[in-house]
Amino acid sequence: MAELIVxxxxxxxxxxxxxxxxxxxxxxxYKIGLELFTAEGPDVVKAVKGLGKKxxxxxxxxxxxxxxxxxxxSAGTLGADLMTIHSTGGAxxxxxxxxxxxxxxxxxxxxxxxxxxxSMDEGDLxxxxxxxxxxxxxxxxxxxxxxxxxxxxxxxxxxxxxxxxKALKSGVLFVTPGVRPAxxxxxxxxxxxxxxxxxRDGATHLVVGRPVxxxxxxxxxxxxxxxxxxxxxx
Ligand code: C5P
Numbered sequence: 001m002a003e004l005i006v007x008x009x010x011x012x013x014x015x016x017x018x019x020x021x022x023x024x025x026x027x028x029x030y031k032i033g034l035e036l037f038t039a040e041g042p043d044v045v046k047a048v049k050g051l052g053k054k055x056x057x058x059x060x061x062x063x064x065x066x067x068x069x070x071x072x073x074s075a076g077t078l079g080a081d082l083m084t085i086h087s088t089g090g091a092x093x094x095x096x097x098x099x100x101x102x103x104x105x106x107x108x109x110x111x112x113x114x115x116x117x118x119s120m121d122e123g124d125l126x127x128x129x130x131x132x133x134x135x136x137x138x139x140x141x142x143x144x145x146x147x148x149x150x151x152x153x154x155x156x157x158x159x160x161x162x163x164x165x166k167a168l169k170s171g172v173l174f175v176t177p178g179v180r181p182a183x184x185x186x187x188x189x190x191x192x193x194x195x196x197x198x199x200r201d202g203a204t205h206l207v208v209g210r211p212v213x214x215x216x217x218x219x220x221x222x223x224x225x226x227x228x229x230x231x232x233x234x
Contacts, residue, residue, distance in 0.1 A: 001229075001230075002199045002203055002204050002205060002206060002229055002232070003028075003029055003204070003205050003206075004027060004029065004205075004206055004208060004222060004225055004226055004229065005029040005030065005031050005056050005082075005175070005205050005206065005207045005208070006019075006023065006027050006029070006030050006031065006207075006208060006209070006212045006213065006222060007030075007031040007033065007177075007207055007208065007209035007213070008020075008030050008031060008032055008033075008036055008048070008213075009033065009035060009036070009209045009210075009213060010035075010036060010213070011035055011036065011039050012036075012039060012040065013036075013039075013040045013043070013044045013047055016030075016032075016036060016040075016044060016047075016048065017047060017051070019213060019218060020048065020051055020053065021051075022218050022219060023212070023218045023219050023222055024219055026218075026219040026220075026222040026223045026226070027053075027212070027222045028052075028053055028054060029053065029054040029055075029056065029081075029205070030048050030053050030054070030055060030056065031055075031056040031057075031058050031207055031209075032044060032045060032048065032055055032056070032057055032058065033058040033059070034058070034059060034060075037057070037059060042074075042078050045057060045075075045078040045079060045080060046078060046079065049078070049079040054081040054082075055078075055079060055080050055081055055082075056080070056081065056082040056083070056175070056205075056207070057075050057078070057080035057082070057083045057084075058083070058084050059071075059075070059083065059084065060084045060085065060086055060114055061083070061084070061085045061086070061089070061097065062085065062086035062088070062089045062093075063089070063093070064093070065089075065090075065092045065093045065095070065096035066096065068085060068089065068093050068096050068097050068100075069096035069097065069099065069100040070100070072085075072096075072097045072100035072101055072109070072111070073100045073103065075109065076100065076101060076103070076104045076108070076109045080109050081109055081110065082109060082110050082112055082173075082175070082205075083101075083109055083110075083111060083112065084111075084112045084113070084114055084155060085097050085111060085112070085113055085114070085151070086113070086114050087113040087114060087115055087142040087143075087145060087146040087151070088142065091145070091149045094111075094113065094145075094146055094149040094150055094151055095149050095150050097111045097150070097151075098111055098149070098150030098151065098152075099150070101152075110152040110153060110173060111150070111151050111152050111153075112151065112152065112153045112154060112155050112173065112175055113142070113143070113146030113147075113151040113153075113154055113155070114154075114155050115138070115139040115140075115142035115143050115146065115154060115155070115156070116135055116138050116139050116142060118157050118178075120135065121135060122134060122135060125138060136160075139156075139160055139164070140160075140163070140164065140167060143156075143164050143167070143168060144167070144168065147168055147169070147172055152172070152173055153172050153173025153174060153175060153204070154172065154173070154174055154175070155175050155176075155177070156174045156175065156176050156203070157176065157177070157178050157191065158176050158178050158179060158191070158192065158193030158197070158198045158201065158203070159178075159191050159193070161174050161176050161198060161201045161202050161203050162201035162202060164202070165201065165202025165203075166202070173204045173205065174202050174203045174204050174205070175203070175204070175205040175206075175207060176193075176198050176203040176205065176206055176207065177206075177207040177208075177209075178191060178192050178193065179192065179193055179194070179195050179198050179203075179206045179207070179208050179225075180192040180193070180194065180211060181194065181195055181208075181211055181221070181224055181225045181228055182194065182224075182228070184210075184211040184221075185210070185211075187210055194228065195208075195225050195228040195229045195232075196228050196229060196231045196232040197232075199229050199232035199233075200232045200233070206225070206229065208222075208225060211225070212225070
């Protein structure tokens with residue numbers, strides 16, 4: 001069964017804790033990204049874990065293998081359950097991340113690779129010297145590369161998850177943002193998918209921010225998304 005992850009896109013630990021308490025049992029998994037982590041530091045990860053929730057630490061590590069290895073170890077020690085790295089850091093960096101995660105044994109955090117930031121287009125790829133591939137080709141090539149080198153899964157837009165989940169071996173995690181339940185505002189997301197469609201296409205986790213965090217009743221909004229997800233195979 002696919003899991004809902006709510007993005008704690010807020011600037012303070014106090015706001016994060018307030019939302020988590022409002023949402024209650026409706027959600028068991030939260031994403032902490034650069035904004036909140038940079039404001040509050042590792043204590044915010046410990047606080048969310050202390051509330052009995054799982055944490056997706058989305059800091060997109062990209063550095064020399066030794067540094068990434070040590071950062072993954074630190075994040076694992078904090079209790080992060082999922083974390084992100086950039087696949088463009090290279091094979092040795094991805095393997096270093098996977099090896100550091102494996103040290104945690106049965107409670108090993110899962111390493112997700114970012115293939116290509118969805119904010120980047122053909123022109124951006126040319127600027128960084130990737131002229132031979134379209135964004136779609138780059139995403140698929142980097143997805144294979146990351147998984148071959150030990151990544152447990154990928155961050156994938158709902159537009160790509162169908163093709164990637166067919167192209168890659170089973171068991172790969174697909175964590176998909178850009179999801180909007182029925183009747184909710186699209187915001188600045190350009191291409192969105194409904195929860196059930198993303199799950200049917202192979203998403204194992206959906207990352208949803210504003211439709212829950214900005215809802216009048218965040219718990220009800222989260223429950224409605226979980227119901228939509230359950231409807232994927234009905
Ligand atoms: O509020 P919304 O549901 O759009 O939030 C989606 C979350 O997923 C945000 O934390 C955003 O940074 C993240 N994300 C995204 N698109 C990507 C990668 C991550 O929206 N390609």
